[in-house]
Amino acid sequence: MEMSLEGKWPMVNYIIHMDREKCINCGICVKRCQLNVFEKKEKVIHMDVSKCLGCGICVSTCPKDALYLEKLK
Numbered sequence: 001m002e003m004s005l006e007g008k009w010p011m012v013n014y015i016i017h018m019d020r021e022k023c024i025n026c027g028i029c030v031k032r033c034q035l036n037v038f039e040k041k042e043k044v045i046h047m048d049v050s051k052c053l054g055c056g057i058c059v060s061t062c063p064k065d066a067l068y069l070e071k072l073k
Contacts, residue, residue, distance in 0.1 A: 014054030014069040018047060022066035029058040029067060 016037065025045050030038040037051045038058065059067045 012052070012054050012072065014056070014071055015049055016047065016052045016054065016058065017068055017070055018045070019066045019068070022064045024064055024066075026063065028061050028063065032057050032061045 023045060025040065025043055027038075027040050027045065029045065030040050034057075035051045035053060037047055037049065039046050039048070054069055054072075056069055059069055
């Protein structure tokens with residue numbers, strides 16, 4: 001998956017990833033993310049990583065540790 005983070009402010013240093021094997025589609029990330037990165041459609045969580053600023057709020061609230069941040073190079 002290719003993504004463009006050019007022009008983002010504040011500068012993005014981390015990007016969110018999801019381990020689909022661990023995700024139970026509980027929707028807590030949908031409720032916690034103020035940037036609407038996550039959306040629940042037909043009982044499945046979908047992500048739009050182009051909206052992510054790498055704040056980590058979703059990571060800290062995921063009950064199954066299905067979300068993690070990766071440092072961008």
